[in-house]
Amino acid sequence: MPTGVAMRDVRAQLFDAAERVLLRAGPNGLTSRAVTTEAGCAKGVLHRHFPDFDTFLAELVLDCAARFEAQAIALRERAGHGTVVDNLAAALSDLFGPVALAIVALVISRDGLRARLRQTWPTGIPVLTDATAMLASYLDLERQRGRLAADADVHALAPALVGAGHLLFAGQPDPPPTPGDVHAQVAAILAGHTR
Structure with missing residues (x-):
């Protein structure tokens, strides 16, 4: 049974959410929970696409x-x-x-x-x-x-x-x-x- 709505282009949505959190709360406010909450998805979504939060952040920086x-x-x-x-x-x-x-x-x-x-x-x-x-x-x-x-x-x-x-x-x-x-x-x- 599905547990949620499928997200299209998950990476882009998570990166956009991270940028919004970063602008609003600064580097200390940028947590995996804050990103997934901002993106409107479960925390597990981030960890399905990135092995850990530092990898996610590195990919965010390289994307920028x-x-x-x-x-x-x-x-x-x-x-x-x-x-x-x-x-x-x-x-x-x-x-x-x-x-x-x-x-x-x-x-x-x-x-x-x-x-x-x-x-x-x-x-x-x-x-x-x-x-x-x-x-x-x-x-x-x-x-x-x-x-x-x-x-x-x-x-x-x-x-x-x-x-x-x-x-x-x-x-x-x-x-x-x-x-x-x-x-x-x-x-x-x-x-x-x-x-």
Whole structure:
């Protein structure tokens, strides 16, 4: 005899529920019970699809990191258009939305999760590492087009932008930094490197 209603795309529903819990209750409030309650399913559903909660959390983080590919493509397509500072300021504002900030906080706060992620993600913090690679790729394209100085070190500028952006957005979650704040920060970091 069936005990409930079949769930379609269980992983996506559980990930969506986890993000809502994370945004509402923070990393400490993210438990398997909170996720399954938010998803409207039995706790056993999560454990049927994931061997343990740390594996679920690692998959959640990797799912979030995978979403950066679309943003990376869009940013690379802006190379040669607009200004470098405007493009980067917009990219940082898109990158550091509430979910991405919450995911970074989750990774930093959970030792078991970091240990699990190290099995497939040997260095850095997912989301921040992806953001750095995305910005370095874009900066390299702008350097090739001559809009960034030929001697600009994109592998130093990208992490500087990501670190400063993370500090700016994580330090002011409500209200978030203004576009002018982000633009000023990017302009300061790129001073002397843009043409």
